[in-house]
Amino acid sequence: xxxxxxxxxxxxxxxxxxxxxxxxxxxxxxxxxxxxxxxxxxxxxxxxxxxxxxxxxxxxxxxxxxxxxxxxxxxxxxxxxxxxxxxxxxxxxxxxxxxxxxxxxxxxxxxxxxxxxxxxxxxxxxxxxxxxxxxxxxxxxxxxxxxxxxxxxxxxxxxxxxxxxxxxxxxxxxxxxxxxxxxxxxxxxxxxxxxxxxxxxxxxxxxxxxxxxxxxxxxxxxxxxxxxxxxxxxxxxxxxxxxxx
Amino acid sequence: xxxxxxxxxxxxxxxxxxxxxxxxxxxxxxxxxxxxxxxxxxxxxxxxxxxxxxxxxxxxxxxxxxxxxxxxxxxxxxxxxxxxxxxxxxxxxxxxxxxxxxxxxxxxxxxxxxxxxxxxxxxxxxxxxxxxxxxxxxxxxxxxxxxxxxxxxxxxxxxxxxxxxxxxxxxxxxxxxxxxxxxxxxxxxxxxxxxxxxxxxxxxxxxxxxxxxxxxxxxxxxxxxxxxxxxxxxxxxxxxxxxxx
Numbered sequence: 149x150x151x152x153x154x155x156x157x158x159x160x161x162x163x164x165x166x167x168x169x170x171x172x173x174x175x176x177x178x179x180x181x182x183x184x185x186x187x188x189x190x191x192x193x194x195x196x197x198x199x200x201x202x203x204x205x206x207x208x209x210x211x212x213x214x215x216x217x218x219x220x221x222x223x224x225x226x227x228x229x230x231x232x233x234x235x236x237x238x239x240x241x242x243x244x245x246x247x248x249x250x251x252x253x254x255x256x257x258x259x260x261x262x263x264x265x266x267x268x269x270x271x272x273x274x275x276x277x278x279x280x281x282x283x284x285x286x287x288x289x290x291x292x293x294x295x296x297x298x299x300x301x302x303x304x305x306x307x308x309x310x311x312x313x314x315x316x317x318x319x320x321x322x323x324x325x326x327x328x329x330x331x332x333x334x335x336x337x338x339x340x341x342x343x344x345x346x347x348x349x350x351x352x353x354x355x356x357x358x359x360x361x362x363x364x365x366x367x368x369x370x371x372x373x374x375x376x377x378x379x380x381x382x383x384x385x386x387x388x389x390x391x392x393x
Numbered sequence: 394x395x396x397x398x399x400x401x402x403x404x405x406x407x408x409x410x411x412x413x414x415x416x417x418x419x420x421x422x423x424x425x426x427x428x429x430x431x432x433x434x435x436x437x438x439x440x441x442x443x444x445x446x447x448x449x450x451x452x453x454x455x456x457x458x459x460x461x462x463x464x465x466x467x468x469x470x471x472x473x474x475x476x477x478x479x480x481x482x483x484x485x486x487x488x489x490x491x492x493x494x495x496x497x498x499x500x501x502x503x504x505x506x507x508x509x510x511x512x513x514x515x516x517x518x519x520x521x522x523x524x525x526x527x528x529x530x531x532x533x534x535x536x537x538x539x540x541x542x543x544x545x546x547x548x549x550x551x552x553x554x555x556x557x558x559x560x561x562x563x564x565x566x567x568x569x570x571x572x573x574x575x576x577x578x579x580x581x582x583x584x585x586x587x588x589x590x591x592x593x594x595x596x597x598x599x600x601x602x603x604x605x606x607x608x609x610x611x612x613x614x615x616x617x618x619x620x621x622x623x624x625x626x627x628x629x630x631x632x633x634x635x636x637x638x
Contacts, residue, residue: 149422152397152520156426156513177394179575181401183568185512186527189617190610192569201578227580232573232587233614247621252630253532259501260552263508264527267430268401271516275397282431282509287498298579307505323428324437328477330424333446334543335472342477365435369478372434376492382638385497391636393627 155275160320162279163216165312170222181272182265194262195229197297212285221312226266228258231302255391273311283308290384304388400520407524408461410557415467426517427510439507440474442542457530466557471511473503476547500636518556528553535629549633
């Protein structure tokens, strides 16, 4: 197994960091890695905001409810960004562009572009012995985050990522069995894969070193999905000109 | 620079492969890498279909208009998948779940989950000297792809990925300057970054070894965005129960 695959398979989300900022070189390496990711039709339809201002970090820690959004080596907010071509367009061209800017296709393209870039940065960080955690909870209040970062129309925050020198070593979290997520030639329902995973995950939750509890994956998902959440994401997304048709 | 960062920075999309299928070990490594990616709230909201049936590959090559979708070491279709929790739910629970299943938040979560997994698989492949190319053009006819793979409700195809032993070595494609995509604390419009990139990319297109032409990034983007495309993605996405509210 080569070093890269070892790094990838060794991933665990880090939620406690030493009080050491990223070096300029680490930051630059993460950004270069992000930028070299594949991008749909060369659009590079994302931007990254590095948040260093203590007041902004405090505010983001409040929105997300997570202390490590404040205390880390560096905090990134990944954004879907269709603004660059808009910036270069005449008024007439802009009018002609709206059908694409506002459709599901380009909401998808820009979200996927941002995610591919982020995952490259994550792997690069982990290969340098840094830890990372994605921060989906910026979507607890997307319009506040949007305002905080002064994002123009056709740019929306999608998720954050914290990085830094790890100050804990959590267990590697189990994943669904391969036969539950990979199928050949056509989709196959896999109740059995989920059930065997539930048995496995019950053991994991009972035996892990911190925050142990009695739970299964299915129970977790049913609790989560039966409680409507972040129903206002649509409002901000559409207000910023995405995903309207 | 470590081996992982070297692999990441060395990425170029490969569109011509030797006639050598992936080994079982390579396939397994790519899938394990995909599965170890971060996932929003442990949802693992994606599935991967490996397409090996020659007729299905032929059909997908037709839809995408790309020969290398047929001729490669392995073809993957990455899907957003919210079906697994649905499968485990009672009728009553399912009713309660609809608000989440159908909102933008979970369209985003499942697309990002799929993209993070895919990028891990891509980097793992490249670290084993395989090449990859993402295939966005399955969205030329998403409902045909959906039918071809027998995807149930709450599962949609997002993009493909071809993999295999490279049979060409294209140039590494330039990216926007870092100051055009990375900002500290707030968004900054960067016309200058785009303009300097346009000058650079004109040179690249004129000097590259194959398919050379006169073009700039801005011209490419304006041509692309002023022509409405894939306006029917929304229909399939919503028909499958995603992104409806």
